[in-house]
Amino acid sequence: MTHPWRKKTRLWLAGLACLLLVGCSTRVIYYWLDVAIVWQLDDYFSLSSSQKKLLDNEVKGLMSWHRQQELPRYAKDLDALAKAVASPMTPAQVSRHLAATQQSLTRTLANTIPRAVRLARTLTDAQVNTFMRDRLARQQEREDDFAKDPKEKVLRESTEKMNKRLVFWIGEVKPAQAPLVACWVEWQYEMMPPWIEYQRVWIGELDQLLRERASPDFEQRLTKLLAQGDGLMDGRFTGYTEQSRQRTVNWLSELSQSLDIKQRAHLYSLLKGYVGDFEKMTRGQ
Template sequence: MNRCLKIAVCLSLVLISAGCGRVGLVYNRLDTLARLQLGRYIDLDAAQKAQFDQQFDALWRWHRSEQLPRYAAELRQLQTLALTPISPATLQPLGDQLRRHARTLTAETLAALAPTLASLRDDQVRALLAKLADDRERQARKQARLSDAKWREQRADTAIDRLDDWAGSVTPAQRQRIEAWAAQLQRDDDQDDARDQVGRQQFEALLRQRREPGFSDRLVGFALAPFDEPEPDATRDRTRQLLADLSALATPRQREHLARRLGELADELDALATSR
């Protein structure tokens, strides 16, 4: 996704961060976390802060009451599936489901953020764009120092860490399968840079029209465009096959560990949905 959407993505990730550990501790402090994320990019005045708080509170209530119960129900379906090997065909609807959730959350987050962006002064817009450009330059320098081999190693390490967290200790066979998957990954920094440049230009053009009618709809449309881009078949198929192979290689203890984690998370999301 274009890096110009980083603010909205951060806010979206704040809303779904419940899946990353101490659910209630994080979720019940989302308003504070959201302000901190936004504050990294925009220095809002008092009126803008009040407006953002109001919009985010409505987004938060929607997510708590409507989305968390759906996540919980789907996690319980996954809990059942986790007890047996999963085929690539079974993974397809699960991936589509996850993409729909991400699309919905992105749309709602951008719609909530739109009034605050529309209220920005010209100096705030310049500061925001400068911060985004600085972030991109820093990331580009970091990527340039990273060899292809190290890049693939990092991708493998990330996948291994996630599997270890959710399913318990990774077996040698699973580690080998992940490393083989990472070895096939293709890196294209030039294409990513070109796509990002186009995105920055589009975002800057949107901000120039922030006080014109229809700004919110245009902003949401801009944010959703990446979701409508087809994923390369080879990339999609390799990812599904990796997950299916890891499932087939799972030990009984790993299956039980994963099912328990999914069930515990579902229970906590249900509890959060009815709190406050």
């Protein structure tokens, strides 16, 4: 539920996020993640055999590091979160747990970027052009969809999606929690115009950067774009990021305080299950 601006293009992290959003076997998904990443990037760029070999080695190295270094932290952080959700959480408590998640993402990004740079330097102009055409087409499609869909339709569909997510996490959504869902959905709709504008600017920056991928400062610039991308346009978007984070913290705290015993037990059990999965994966099971 955190704002996505600081995580743009982290393809493999999106895969990890799926571990916490679907009811599939966590370990099965995780152990197939390296294959899925290679397939996805090959679909984006139509990689040559040598590029596939390089990518495969880089992804295997990344996943090995992640399993040894990050999964134990995941287990520890989720165990602490499971204990915290047993009682109503204050905004300060929510903020601390979100900060732990961001720290993990930052560490993972630091390990990922040098690997991404090595692959990016092997890309041809034709591969970059194909990739960027697809990104720009997808961006235009998002903009067109938002422009043409009535607000009522967007809010209705977003409410349905949010309720499904909450059912997964807390078992059911009580009528008394409907205003919280409505508030969240309205906020997301409010943030869509600046988010769409940010995406457009960000993609333009990525396009320019990839065309200068042979430059000595390519890694430094890529790191800045991925880790601090909301600083584009003289920091215009930074305020939206901070506003979104604070709203998320407050909203999660209110949701936590609204849970009944049954919902807390469901969430606690779910988190402890992930703790067990991550501990087993750390041991290679």
